[in-house]
Amino acid sequence: MRRLVAALPDDDYTALVEAFAQLRGRSRAVDAMIVYLLPSRQEWVDAAIAAIPPRNHWGDLDGYRQALFGSITTMDQLDGLIDASIDAGHDRGHLIWMIGTGKAVLPSLVCHLGPACAPLLAEIADGNVSAANRYKIYDYLSHMPTDEAFVLLLDRLGRKNVERSVLAAADRFPRRALRLFTERGLQRLRDDHVRTHPELSPETSDTVVPADVPVGRVPALLASPPWVGYRRPKPVTVSVESSPTPVCTRWRAGERQRWTQTAPRYPIGPGSGWRAHIEAALRHPRGLRVETFSQAPVEMIRPYLHGAQPGFVWRALPDLQRILGRFDTEAIGYVLAAVRSKPVGHIEALLPVEGGEIAALMATWCTRRTTRAAAQQWLERHAPTAAHDLIPAAVGTPGPPRTAAETALLYLHSIGWGDTVRSAAAGYGREAAEVIDTLLTTDPVLRLPARMPALPSWLRPELLPALHARGGDDALPLDAVTNLCLMAALCQPDVVYAGIEQVIGELDAPTLAQWARAVFEQWRHAGYPAAQGWILTLQALVGDDDTVTMLSPLIRSWPGQSAHKRAVAGLDALAQIGTDTALLHLHAISEKLKFPALKTAAQDKIEQIAVDLGLTTDQLGDRLVPTFDLDTPDALHLNYGPRSFTFDFDEHLRPILYDATGRVRKTLPKPAAGDDPDLASTAYARFAALRKNLKPVAGDQIVRLEQAMVTRRRWTTIEFTDFFVDHPLLIHLVRRLVWGIYTSTGEQLRAAFRISDDDAFLDLDDIVVSAGDEEVIGLVHPCELGDTLTAWRTRFEIAQPFEQLHRTVYQATGLDRTDLRLTRFERLHVPAAALIGLERNGWVREEPADAGMQISTSRTLPSGTVTVSFFPGISVGAPTMFPDQYLVDISVNPRPLGHWHRVDTSETLRDLIDLASTHTPATT
Numbered sequence: 001m002r003r004l005v006a007a008l009p010d011d012d013y014t015a016l017v018e019a020f021a022q023l024r025g026r027s028r029a030v031d032a033m034i035v036y037l038l039p040s041r042q043e044w045v046d047a048a049i050a051a052i053p054p055r056n057h058w059g060d061l062d063g064y065r066q067a068l069f070g071s072i073t074t075m076d077q078l079d080g081l082i083d084a085s086i087d088a089g090h091d092r093g094h095l096i097w098m099i100g101t102g103k104a105v106l107p108s109l110v111c112h113l114g115p116a117c118a119p120l121l122a123e124i125a126d127g128n129v130s131a132a133n134r135y136k137i138y139d140y141l142s143h144m145p146t147d148e149a150f151v152l153l154l155d156r157l158g159r160k161n162v163e164r165s166v167l168a169a170a171d172r173f174p175r176r177a178l179r180l181f182t183e184r185g186l187q188r189l190r191d192d193h194v195r196t197h198p199e200l201s202p203e204t205s206d207t208v209v210p211a212d213v214p215v216g217r218v219p220a221l222l223a224s225p226p227w228v229g230y231r232r233p234k235p236v237t238v239s240v241e242s243s244p245t246p247v248c249t250r251w252r253a254g255e256r257q258r259w260t261q262t263a264p265r266y267p268i269g270p271g272s273g274w275r276a277h278i279e280a281a282l283r284h285p286r287g288l289r290v291e292t293f294s295q296a297p298v299e300m301i302r303p304y305l306h307g308a309q310p311g312f313v314w315r316a317l318p319d320l321q322r323i324l325g326r327f328d329t330e331a332i333g334y335v336l337a338a339v340r341s342k343p344v345g346h347i348e349a350l351l352p353v354e355g356g357e358i359a360a361l362m363a364t365w366c367t368r369r370t371t372r373a374a375a376q377q378w379l380e381r382h383a384p385t386a387a388h389d390l391i392p393a394a395v396g397t398p399g400p401p402r403t404a405a406e407t408a409l410l411y412l413h414s415i416g417w418g419d420t421v422r423s424a425a426a427g428y429g430r431e432a433a434e435v436i437d438t439l440l441t442t443d444p445v446l447r448l449p450a451r452m453p454a455l456p457s458w459l460r461p462e463l464l465p466a467l468h469a470r471g472g473d474d475a476l477p478l479d480a481v482t483n484l485c486l487m488a489a490l491c492q493p494d495v496v497y498a499g500i501e502q503v504i505g506e507l508d509a510p511t512l513a514q515w516a517r518a519v520f521e522q523w524r525h526a527g528y529p530a531a532q533g534w535i536l537t538l539q540a541l542v543g544d545d546d547t548v549t550m551l552s553p554l555i556r557s558w559p560g561q562s563a564h565k566r567a568v569a570g571l572d573a574l575a576q577i578g579t580d581t582a583l584l585h586l587h588a589i590s591e592k593l594k595f596p597a598l599k600t601a602a603q604d605k606i607e608q609i610a611v612d613l614g615l616t617t618d619q620l621g622d623r624l625v626p627t628f629d630l631d632t633p634d635a636l637h638l639n640y641g642p643r644s645f646t647f648d649f650d651e652h653l654r655p656i657l658y659d660a661t662g663r664v665r666k667t668l669p670k671p672a673a674g675d676d677p678d679l680a681s682t683a684y685a686r687f688a689a690l691r692k693n694l695k696p697v698a699g700d701q702i703v704r705l706e707q708a709m710v711t712r713r714r715w716t717t718i719e720f721t722d723f724f725v726d727h728p729l730l731i732h733l734v735r736r737l738v739w740g741i742y743t744s745t746g747e748q749l750r751a752a753f754r755i756s757d758d759d760a761f762l763d764l765d766d767i768v769v770s771a772g773d774e775e776v777i778g779l780v781h782p783c784e785l786g787d788t789l790t791a792w793r794t795r796f797e798i799a800q801p802f803e804q805l806h807r808t809v810y811q812a813t814g815l816d817r818t819d820l821r822l823t824r825f826e827r828l829h830v831p832a833a834a835l836i837g838l839e840r841n842g843w844v845r846e847e848p849a850d851a852g853m854q855i856s857t858s859r860t861l862p863s864g865t866v867t868v869s870f871f872p873g874i875s876v877g878a879p880t881m882f883p884d885q886y887l888v889d890i891s892v893n894p895r896p897l898g899h900w901h902r903v904d905t906s907e908t909l910r911d912l913i914d915l916a917s918t919h920t921p922a923t924t
Helices: 002-006 010-023 028-037 042-050 062-069 075-087 092-101 105-125 131-143 147-154 162-172 174-184 187-196 255-260 274-283 290-295 298-304 317-341 356-365 372-381 383-394 400-426 430-441 478-489 498-504 509-525 534-542 545-561 564-577 580-591 596-613 617-623 677-710 717-725 786-795 832-841 902-916
Strands: 637-639 644-649 655-658 739-742 749-755 776-779 829-831 853-861 864-875 884-893
Touching: 002 028, 010 028, 028 042, 028 062, 042 062, 042 075, 062 075, 062 092, 062 105, 075 092, 075 105, 092 105, 092 131, 105 131, 105 147, 131 147, 131 162, 147 162, 147 174, 162 174, 162 187, 174 187, 255 317, 274 290, 274 298, 290 298, 290 317, 298 317, 317 356, 356 372, 356 383, 356 400, 372 383, 372 400, 383 400, 383 430, 400 430, 478 498, 478 534, 498 534, 509 534, 509 545, 534 564, 545 564, 545 580, 545 596, 564 580, 564 596, 580 596, 580 617, 580 677, 596 617, 617 717, 637 677, 655 677, 677 776, 717 776, 829 832, 832 853, 832 864, 832 884, 832 902, 853 902, 864 902, 884 902
Parallel strands: none
Antiparallel strands: 637 644, 644 655, 739 749, 739 776, 829 884, 853 864, 864 884
16 A cells, blocks of 8 residues: 555645645544555654653554554654653563564665664564564665674574575675674684685685586586476377276285274273263264274264264374274275375375275375375375376376376386386377376486576585596586586475486595585575475485484484474485484484484384384394494504503493503593604594594493393394394493393293303303203393392492392382272372483373373383373473472273283382382472
């Protein structure tokens, strides 16, 4: 409206001013509209500022003031408006928030006041405004041609989006940037700026760009990228009569029975009976829930299935699988409605279902990152019928359905179903077959988007490390590097542009990984803009172990910075890099992380990797323990030339350093003048790296071994020897623990033993023992040693990595032995921190419920599950919001502790007794 008024002819504008003059003073709302529409009448703006009412009439003033802020043209008016508002009873913080949230206020202030309003903009950015408005403010500051505005940005370096605004300002005002970077001692920014603008400094010797690669050595796709001069052919449309496959189920052998027996996520135990439970649910506004259809008796709940709506669906895959297994085709409509309402995490419930309607949905879901993997799984399973059902859309009118169908058919072609797709197309006629053949035979490099992505302004290809062709020493030219960046920008997390895969094979791998890390660093300094998430995909494609070391700590921290999606993408990168180091870090995140959602995501990836390798996650963990090159000759020897040192490990795998006389040293001395410079520096660097890298690994391995004892994990003799006795790092823990030979079931201990210095298995009497072909090996729990426990404690006097021989043993007595509720631990007040601390022992808090609250935690052992319910609960966003928690219910399932294995009973009571020891009277 304001724009239209400003564009009026002079006569009409004058007439409008005269008409508005007659309306002034009728109400604050009218006056606000007038001054906003006619900012040229500044005397009216001054009068409106002076008319701000007293304190007791300010409830409806926000809109009034926003109109005034959008109309002022001088700093005096701005100061007067702020002062008048504060005098009328408003605090400055509220005013700053209001200015920052007004949709048109900020542009008006910047337009009318220019650089003079820079301090106010910075104050707004420091307040409670949205991330989008904060970035907008930084962008405004980057356009202002003053030192003050530039310095205000520099003062905020380190905050999200600030550095990219600084870089934009530096490009606009390069000489000012050079001077201020130098004055502030911002060496990295200064060096990069000089490299980008070499004309600013005569000292260009360290910024000379390396010589370009001869034209013949540049990869062809980088020298002449396919998008230059390429025009996408107009799609050919063929009208065909569709004959969709009827919707039905196609079960695999034994699959339906397995689905019927799937454990529900939230078991229901209706105390008043299922009939009463169903009737009560029918009276409730939400009606019958998924859990009821999943668990109620089939014949009792079947009449309500037809036409039922699933309502709210959340983490319901096990229940949907049970429903489809129990009711088969009768439940297709219900399950389909549930999956439509919440596809992510539930598409797998439709795996046995085929049909034209399902194929169209799967094709659409195949185009979305969050649902692509599950949809592709369905397409692979139902390839012949899916191809038949998708051909009409794939040759039809251009639009989302055709794009989705083409994507799905191309996927089938990529996994070996190309002939099936062509055969299905032939069934619709020659023209349809030709369209599909063109689709399948088009060079994947030419599958380009309608509009190529643009590189962000903060990405500076000229500042990146040199790239080399494989086997070459010369750097690629800048144009080729820029083209590689564009190729990377075409990639999605699980759909990689074909051209970049071809180019990667022609480039030197180590320099390419280093280059990609430099791209990541520029992204990080820019505040991780979400639009450039492809940079994590680039790390996945070309990263190495140094990339893993860079990413791992960031992935662990991102959820705490409200960046869970970025963290999950980081996990994808680790999984795709796939080296032993990458899998080690991924496994460590899956085992130990304070952010449950990311920890679960890591566990899912580790499980999938293990399945692909034919292993369990525990077996994969055995294979991922690094050796740190301790398996090399003289690995424990540090040679300085004239002098040398040795080291060993204590019970926590901390290195213990000795000099040549055997005296313990606290630290390794730095190389001195008399030392061999090469030998000493190499030894010093190796020991420093070992100390740095060993600490997190040591803690994880000790926890893993303790959990193996508690969960009664067993190994074959070959596994135990390969992954523990012969492991150059773990052997230092293995020798400090007592192991056992068990019968083939792993339940009955036959002989306990320790590992000698020459790796023999010695029993309590130092007699060599060995395991039979069918026997297994595991860590002995003290409750299994019986009368020999005292003797082992006396004989085996060595510091252990965790409590084993001296671990307190508990037995269930009284009601603990016979009841499903452990009432003696209930009605206690314990710190929230104590409940959270249980997670160190393998306890898992439930998924957050309403308002992000968790009101129970549980631990599953081989004998069963123990669950602790508490109130008011732990908030996911602020775990210590309610520091005092009341233990409401503690239960064990499926049987009382008296029927559990003695190890499981002892460990359960140990945790609960430790928890109860933190009890304090309730505070008010």
